Amino acid sequence: MTTKKTSSTGRITAPFGAVNRQRLISEFLATAAGAPWLHVYRLLLWTDKTTGLAHCYESDKCQPGKPWHQRSLRFHGWLAQTLGSTPRHVGDDIDWLFRRTADDYAKYMVQQYQTLLKRAASQRAPFAGMAFPEPGEDPAIVEIIRSVLGARLSAEPSEDEWRQMTQRIRELIAVENKRKNLVGEGFEDVLAAVTSAFDHSSMLDVRARCLLQTIPGFANTRVGDKPNKVDVAVVNKTTGRRTIVTAKWSIRADREKQFPAEFASYITAKSDNQPFDYVLLTNEFDPARLVRACEQMTSNAPMFTKVVHISPGALRAVYGPSAEPTMLKVLSNVDAGRLVGFDDWLQSLIA
Numbered sequence: 001m002t003t004k005k006t007s008s009t010g011r012i013t014a015p016f017g018a019v020n021r022q023r024l025i026s027e028f029l030a031t032a033a034g035a036p037w038l039h040v041y042r043l044l045l046w047t048d049k050t051t052g053l054a055h056c057y058e059s060d061k062c063q064p065g066k067p068w069h070q071r072s073l074r075f076h077g078w079l080a081q082t083l084g085s086t087p088r089h090v091g092d093d094i095d096w097l098f099r100r101t102a103d104d105y106a107k108y109m110v111q112q113y114q115t116l117l118k119r120a121a122s123q124r125a126p127f128a129g130m131a132f133p134e135p136g137e138d139p140a141i142v143e144i145i146r147s148v149l150g151a152r153l154s155a156e157p158s159e160d161e162w163r164q165m166t167q168r169i170r171e172l173i174a175v176e177n178k179r180k181n182l183v184g185e186g187f188e189d190v191l192a193a194v195t196s197a198f199d200h201s202s203m204l205d206v207r208a209r210c211l212l213q214t215i216p217g218f219a220n221t222r223v224g225d226k227p228n229k230v231d232v233a234v235v236n237k238t239t240g241r242r243t244i245v246t247a248k249w250s251i252r253a254d255r256e257k258q259f260p261a262e263f264a265s266y267i268t269a270k271s272d273n274q275p276f277d278y279v280l281l282t283n284e285f286d287p288a289r290l291v292r293a294c295e296q297m298t299s300n301a302p303m304f305t306k307v308v309h310i311s312p313g314a315l316r317a318v319y320g321p322s323a324e325p326t327m328l329k330v331l332s333n334v335d336a337g338r339l340v341g342f343d344d345w346l347q348s349l350i351a
Contacts, residue, residue, distance in 0.1 A: 015105035016181050018189065024100050025193045036194050037311050037342040040283075041079070043190050044182060044249070046095040048072075054079050054090055056285045056318055058250075071285075071318045078317035097190070098182055102175050134159070138166040183249040185209065188231045191247055191281060195234065198346045205235040212269055215242060219271040228265055232281070234349055243277040243305075243349065251282055251289045259296065263303055277305040281342070284309070285318055287326040294333045307338065308345045 014020060025043065032039050048055045051062055056075040061068045079094075080087045120135065142162050146153070157165070185208075192208035199206070212228040213220045216235060232245035244266060248255055263278055270276070280293050296303040309315060312334045319327040333339040340348075 015101055016178050018185060020104060021097070021101065021182070021186055022189055022193070024097055024104075025190055027100075028096055029193060029197045035343055036198050036346055038082070039194050039197075040190055040310050040342065042083075042094055043097045044095070044187060045079075045283075046098060046179065047091040049176070052091075054094065056314070071320065074320050075285075075314060075318045078314065082313075097186060098179060101182070105175055105178075134163060137163055138169075141166045141169055187249050188247050191245070192232050195232075195346060195349070199350060201350070203236060203238055203350050205233075205237055207233045212244075212266065215244070216240070217242060217272040217274055217276070218266070218269045228269065230266075236349065240274070241277070241349075242274075243279055245279045245281050247281045249283050251280075251284045251286070251293065256289065256292065259293075260298065260303065263298060278303065279306050279308055279345070280304045281308040281345075282310075285315065287319070287324070287330045290315075290330045290339065291326060291333070294330075294338050302338075306340055306345060306348075307333070308340055308342055309334075310342045312339065312341045 028043060029039065032042070046055050047053060048059050048062060050059055051064070051069070051072060053062070053072045053076040056062075056072055057068045060066075062072045063069060076087055076090060079085075080090045083090065083093045085093050124132070137159075142165075145165070188208040192206050195204065196206045207214075209229050209231065210233050212218050212230055215230070215233050230244050231247040234243040234245065235241070246259065246262060259280070266276070266278065282290075282293075284290055284293075290307065290309070293304060293307045294302075315330060315334065319331065323331065330339065
């Protein structure tokens with residue numbers, strides 16, 4: 001069931017929900033120019049708050065002094081040049097979807113907060129004068145600010161001003177924690193929308209998070225079976241070619257273990273004798289994970305028809321001139337056409 005994005009007054013009630021997310025993606029693509037892979041980065045890529053650099057790998061491994069910090073610097077510089085921006089202003093040219101969703105969320109929270117304040121006033125009335133803590137108070141945050149600013153505070157903020165400040169800080173943290181929605185389902189929505197936008201001849205039937213049995217050539221599930229959803233499905237309406245995409249912004253160890261079981265369930269559900277493509281689409285930069293994906297076998301054949309990276313150019317930039325052996329192996333897979341770029345893969349869907 002789809003969650004409504006607005007109330008009867010037209011107010012957005014699920015800012016991070018699928019309907020609002022898809023509305024914003026469509027709004028972006030209506031005026032976007034440039035390569036499809038760049039749309040994905042402009043919509044979803046973000047800067048790591050702890051380093052200030054565009055995110056390309058796990059945050060704890062990209063801190064200053066760690067091996068991936070220099071690689072993150074290379075990625076950030078490459079991205080700035082690609083976007084026609086500067087390293088200082090890269091953050092303004094990416095993360096579009098999150099920033100717009102966060103704006104909608106902020107408006108929603110203001111409206112909600114005013115409603116809740118009125119309700120809270122009557123709830124707290126019987127306890128007036130009993131020195132209960134006020135909503136939003138956070139002495140730890142106040143103490144951090146005082147200790148850092150010290151004498152630079154020309155005047156002591158009022159208790160209400162401290163509460164407003166701590167509340168806004170906590171709201172900022174809460175919103176940032178919602179980013180996982182956008183690199184999960186949001187990644188699937190962006191890929192489906194960008195693929196559809198690329199298909200100028202309407203040759204492709206593209207769906208995000210659809211049931212497996214709704215794809216031609218796959219059987220209905222048995223009563224009691226858990227619904228089998230695929231991240232993105234693409235069917236060429238002219239040739240009948242079917243592509244099942246597992247879309248993972250990054251590849252964690254638990255996700256790697258899921259791939260063979262996922263593929264086996266598709267084989268079991270297949271109800272015709274026609275082949276289908278099983279594709280991994282990712283923005284992973286870890287070389288070992290990418291090599292394993294390229295080399296994963298089943299029945300003496302590669303499990304993934306193709307491994308697709310949003311931008312192999314980004315991989316080359318990150319690995320740099322002194323690429324390690326595993327990194328060189330990734331690049332050899334790129335050169336061999338085993339690991340392909342998002343744009344090249346899109347072209348192959350309608351070739």
